[in-house]
Amino acid sequence: MQLLFDIVIPVFLLMVLGWWCSRSGLLEESSASALNRYVYYIAVPALMFTSTVSVDIQAVLRWDFIAVYLGGSVIAVIMAFMGWRRLQLETPLDWTVVALNSAWANTVYMGVPIFYFLFGDRGTLPVIIATLVSNLVFILVLALMSELQHSEGGILEKLKTLVIQALLKNPVMMAPILGMLVSVSGISLPAAIITPMDMLAPSAAPVALFALGMSLNGLKVRRAGFDLAWLTLVKLIIHPLATWGLAVLLNLDPYWTASAVLLSSLPTGAMVYVLAQQYNTRVTLSSATIMVTTTFSVITLAFLLPVLKQLVG
Numbered sequence: 042m043q044l045l046f047d048i049v050i051p052v053f054l055l056m057v058l059g060w061w062c063s064r065s066g067l068l069e070e071s072s073a074s075a076l077n078r079y080v081y082y083i084a085v086p087a088l089m090f091t092s093t094v095s096v097d098i099q100a101v102l103r104w105d106f107i108a109v110y111l112g113g114s115v116i117a118v119i120m121a122f123m124g125w126r127r128l129q130l131e132t133p134l135d136w137t138v139v140a141l142n143s144a145w146a147n148t149v150y151m152g153v154p155i156f157y158f159l160f161g162d163r164g165t166l167p168v169i170i171a172t173l174v175s176n177l178v179f180i181l182v183l184a185l186m187s188e189l190q191h192s193e194g195g196i197l198e199k200l201k202t203l204v205i206q207a208l209l210k211n212p213v214m215m216a217p218i219l220g221m222l223v224s225v226s227g228i229s230l231p232a233a234i235i236t237p238m239d240m241l242a243p244s245a246a247p248v249a250l251f252a253l254g255m256s257l258n259g260l261k262v263r264r265a266g267f268d269l270a271w272l273t274l275v276k277l278i279i280h281p282l283a284t285w286g287l288a289v290l291l292n293l294d295p296y297w298t299a300s301a302v303l304l305s306s307l308p309t310g311a312m313v314y315v316l317a318q319q320y321n322t323r324v325t326l327s328s329a330t331i332m333v334t335t336t337f338s339v340i341t342l343a344f345l346l347p348v349l350k351q352l353v354g
Contacts, residue, residue, distance in 0.1 A: 047158075048155065048158050048159055048346060049339060049342050049343045049346060051158075052151075052154060052155060052158070052250055053339045055154075055247055055250035055251050055254065056250050056251070056253055056254035056257070056335075057254060058251060058254060059073075059250065059251035059252060059253065059254025059255040059256075059257075060254040060255065060257050060258050061254075062251075062254075062255060063254070063255040063258040063259075064258050068255065070259075072255070073252065073255035073256055073258075073259075076248060076251065076252040076255065077252045077255075077256065079248060079252075080149075080150070080245065080248050080249045080252050081149070081212065081213060082212050083241060084241055084242070084244045084245035084248055084249070085149055085153055085212075085213055085216075085245045085249065086212040086213060086215070086216035087216070087237075087238040087241040087242045087245065088153065088157075088165060088241075088242040088243075088245040088246075089165065089169050089213065089216040089217040089220065090216040090217065090219060090220040090238055091220070091235070091238050091239055091242050092162065092165035092166060092169065092217070092220070092242075093166075093169060093216075093217045093220030093221050093224060094220040094223050094224055094230065094235075095224055096166065096220075096221070096224055097224070098221055098224060098225055101166070101169070101170060101217075101221060103170060103297060105291055105293055105294075105297070106167065106170065106293065106297045106300070106301055107170065107174050108287075108291065109284060109287045109288045109291060109293055109297075109298075109301045110170075110171055110174070110175070110284065110301045110304060110305065111174060111175070111178065112283075112284070112287045113280060113281070113283045113284025113285075113287055113301065113305050114144040114175065114280070114284075114305070115144075116279070116280075116283035116284075116287075117143050117144045117275050117276070117279055117280035117283055117305075118140040118143055118144050120143070120275050120279050120283075121139055121140060121142070121143035121144075121271070121272060121275045122136070122139070122140075124267065124268075124271045127267045127268065127271070128267075128268050128271070132322070133186040134186055134320050134322045135322060135323065136186070137182060137183055137186040137322075138313070138316070138317050138320070138322045138323040138326075138327060139268075139272070139323065139326075140182075141179060141183075141309075141313045141316065141317075141327075142272050142276070142309050142313055142323070142326065142327055142330045143272050143275045143276055143280070143309075144175075144179075144276070144280060145175065145179055145309060145310045145312065145313050146171070146175070146280075146304055146305060146306075146307040146308070146309070146310055147253075147307050147308050147309065147310040147311060147331075147335070148168050148171050148172045148175070148304060148307065148310065149168075149172060149213055149249065149310070150249045150250070150252070150253040150310075150311060151249075151250070151253065151307050151308065151335075151338075152168045152171070152172070152303075152304060152307055153165070153168055153245055153246055153249055154245070154246030154247065154249055154250050155303070155307075155342075156168050156300070156303070157245075157246045158246065159303075159346065159350070160300075160353075164300075167297065167300035167301070167304065168304070169217045171301075171304045172213060172214070172217075173214060173217065173218075176211075176214060183316065183320075253311070253335075256311060257331075257332060257335060260314070260328045260329075260331055260332040268326055269326065269329050269330060269333060272309075272326070272330050272334075273330065273333050273334050273337060276308065276309055276330070276334050277306065277308070277334055277337060277338060277341045278341070280305045280306065281302050281303075281305040281306035281341075281345065283305070284301050284302050284304075284305040285298070285301075285302045288301055288302065295352050295353055295354065296353050298352065299349040299350075299352050299353045302345070302349060303345070303346075303349055306338070306341060306342065306345055307338065308331065308334035308335040308337075308338045309327075309330050309331045309334045309335075310331075311331060313327050313330070313331065314327045314328055314331055
C-alpha cells in the first residue's frame with residue numbers, strides 16, 4: 042500500500058496534471074510538442090548516457106534478461122493473434138501493428154520514471170537494455186512486413202534506412218550506445234561535459250510523465266469493441282504473466298526478474314501510434330489502445346509494484 046502512495050499515485054498525478062494543463066488550455070499544444078522534444082532529445086538521452094558511461098559492458102549484455110523480456114513479448118504477440126478472426130487481420134502490416142500494440146511497452150515515458158523512482162540510479166539499466174533490444178527487433182520486423190505488403194524497393198535498402206533512423210537519428214538509442222563506448226574505451230570525460238548531463242538527468246522522469254499526460258489529451262477512444270478489450274488484456278495481464286513465467290523457468294535473478302516483469306506490464310508505447318499513422322494502418326485502434334492501457338495501468342501497477350518490490354527485497 043505504501044508503494045501506491047509513494048510511486049503509483051505520484052506518477053499518475055503528474056500525468057493527470059499534464060493532461061489537465063493541455064485540456065484546460067493553460068498550456069498550448071505547442072508546449073506539449075516542446076516538452077516532448079526536450080524529453081526525447083535532451084533529458085532522457087542525458088540520463089541514459091550518464092547511466093552507461095561508467096557501467097561494465099557485461100552488465101548490459103544480460104542475455105538471460107533479454108531472452109526473458111523478448112520471449113514474453115513473443116508470447117504476448119501470439120496471444121494477441123489468437124483473436125485474429127475477431128480482429129479481422131488481413132495484410133502483413135495489419136498483423137504487425139496489432140503485434141506492436143500488444144508488446145511494445147512505453148519504456149521511455151513511463152519506464153524511465155517508474156524505474157528511477159522505484160530502484161534509483163540502477164533502475165535505468167534494465168530500461169536501456171529493453172529499449173535498445175525491443176526497438177531494433179520491432180523496427181526490423183516492421184520493415185520486413187512493409188516489404189511483404191508493398192514490395193517496393195529492395196528489402197536490404199529499406200532495412201538499412203530504418204536501422205539508420207533507429208540508431209543514428211534516435212538520441213534515445215544513441216545516448217546509451219555512446220555511453221557504453223566511452224566506458225569500454227576507458228576515457229575519463231571532463232566535468233564540463235558530465236556535470237551538465239548530471240544536472241539534466243533527474244529532470245527526465247517528471248518531465249516525461251508530464252509530457253505524456255499532455256500527449257494523451259490528443260488521443261481518443263472512439264469505440265470500445267473486442268479488439269480494444271483484447272489488446273488491453275494481452276498488454277496489461279498476459280504480457281507480464283508470460284514474462285514472469287519465463288523468468289521463473291530460466292531461474293532469472295530476482296532483480297532482473299522484477300525488471301523484466303515490470304517492463305512488460307507497462308502500457309503500449311506512444312511510438313506505436315506514430316508508426317500506425319506512418320503506415321496508415323490501425324490508427325484508431327492504436328490511439329485507443331495507448332489511451333486505455335495507460336489509464337488502466339494505474340490499477341495493474343498498484344497491484345504489481347508491491348509484489349515486485351518484495352521480490353527484489
